[in-house]
Amino acid sequence: MTGVCPNQTIETMIATGAIKADPPVIPAQVQPASLDLRLGMVAYRVRASFLAGRGKSVTERLAEFEMHRIDLSDGAVLEKGCVYLVPLMESLALPDDIQAVANAKSSTGRLDLLTRTITDGGTEFDRIPSGYNGPLYAEICPRSFSVLVRPGMRLNQIRFRSGQAVLSDAELTTLHEKTPLVDGPAVIKEGLGFSVDLALKDTTLVGYRAKPHTGVIDLDRIGEYDPREYWEEVHTDKGRIILDPGAFYILVSREAVHIPPEYAAEMAPYLAMVGEFRVHYAGFFDPGFGHDAAGGSGSRGVLEVRCHEAPFVLEHGQVVGRLVYERMAGLPTQLYGAGIASNYQGQGLKLSKHFKST
Numbered sequence: 001m002t003g004v005c006p007n008q009t010i011e012t013m014i015a016t017g018a019i020k021a022d023p024p025v026i027p028a029q030v031q032p033a034s035l036d037l038r039l040g041m042v043a044y045r046v047r048a049s050f051l052a053g054r055g056k057s058v059t060e061r062l063a064e065f066e067m068h069r070i071d072l073s074d075g076a077v078l079e080k081g082c083v084y085l086v087p088l089m090e091s092l093a094l095p096d097d098i099q100a101v102a103n104a105k106s107s108t109g110r111l112d113l114l115t116r117t118i119t120d121g122g123t124e125f126d127r128i129p130s131g132y133n134g135p136l137y138a139e140i141c142p143r144s145f146s147v148l149v150r151p152g153m154r155l156n157q158i159r160f161r162s163g164q165a166v167l168s169d170a171e172l173t174t175l176h177e178k179t180p181l182v183d184g185p186a187v188i189k190e191g192l193g194f195s196v197d198l199a200l201k202d203t204t205l206v207g208y209r210a211k212p213h214t215g216v217i218d219l220d221r222i223g224e225y226d227p228r229e230y231w232e233e234v235h236t237d238k239g240r241i242i243l244d245p246g247a248f249y250i251l252v253s254r255e256a257v258h259i260p261p262e263y264a265a266e267m268a269p270y271l272a273m274v275g276e277f278r279v280h281y282a283g284f285f286d287p288g289f290g291h292d293a294a295g296g297s298g299s300r301g302v303l304e305v306r307c308h309e310a311p312f313v314l315e316h317g318q319v320v321g322r323l324v325y326e327r328m329a330g331l332p333t334q335l336y337g338a339g340i341a342s343n344y345q346g347q348g349l350k351l352s353k354h355f356k357s358t
Contacts, residue, residue, distance in 0.1 A: 002162055005051065013098075013160070018093055022089060034158060042086070043065060044069045045083070046280075077148050080145060101128070101159050103157060103284050104116075106352075110351060112248045120134040120135065145230065161326070166326040194254070194257070194322040198236060203237060208233060214230045234251075241313075248304075252348060254317060258290045259285050267324075
């Protein structure tokens with residue numbers, strides 16, 4: 001069937017060798033509509049971000065850009081502002097009718113870790129063509145915090161699809177009328193629009209801004225760190241804030257989002273016309289996110305915002321992005337938040353899982 005491959009199809013792809021891994025994939029990697037990818041044993045510090053390009057392998061290009069290599073076996077720090085390339089434990093031998101797209105996991109994006117997937121012969125980040133047979137690599141650039149990583153850590157994820165099953169605006173409107181996708185009026189234009197909430201109930205706290213000089217974050221430590229050591233609170237009672245160029249913010253959507261079990265969604269890249277800032281780094285929304293069928297009652301979208309070029313006034317209710325919905329190729333046998341370790345079901349304004357609850 002046309003659409004995004006559900007978890008049971010991903011498990012079949014693992015069993016048939018379309019997805020390979022050394023060591024083998026563990027069950028916790030398989031999500032309702034995606035597969036978590038694991039870091040390998042070594043990281044290469046490179047001079048600059050790069051793509052392999054047509055007809056060339058990543059290994060060939062690495063010889064041009066490698067500065068030194070780092071053994072990750074006992075853990076190693078990836079420093080803020082540097083670019084690293086890490087071979088992943090997973091590789092692919094995709095059928096001719098299956099393509100893939102990768103993205104950073106939610107916790108990765110909330111730490112301002114720019115993490116992208118590249119392939120041999122690749123001309124785009126995070127896009128793997130149908131029939132691709134070869135290794136996968138993660139490019140990692142810590143932007144706000146230096147991080148401690150180890151082999152097997154899962155910073156990005158991959159989604160497989162057959163054909164294109166993106167809902168048109170008319171289909172999205174019909175679906176919203178049948179099962180509400182947001183807890184208010186739906187702004188539908190080339191996807192489902194979402195806006196920023198700068199007037200949270202009973203508080204002037206509307207977000208967090210990353211501090212410029214902080215300690216290292218060990219990505220294995222959950223609920224470990226005091227947010228005050230890494231983040232400045234952003235307060236307003238005027239329904240607007242001014243974004244500073246180069247600063248990284250965690251904000252939240254005004255809308256509570258629902259992803260029905262038969263669908264998956266992806267947060268589309270920002271458009272320059274809505275302002276000089278980037279709205280997200282992690283963009284997959286699994287089936288069941290915020291949905292009643294998975295124990296949710298709507299979940300806010302956390303916005304990972306980086307301002308560019310010039311200071312920018314962001315106002316309450318301003319549309320800052322859109323969700324593109326796709327049909328699943330089959331109903332997943334597991335849903336986000338329903339019996340699996342889902343950290344952000346029912347979320348509001350929330351930092352990554354590494355920080356103590358505020």
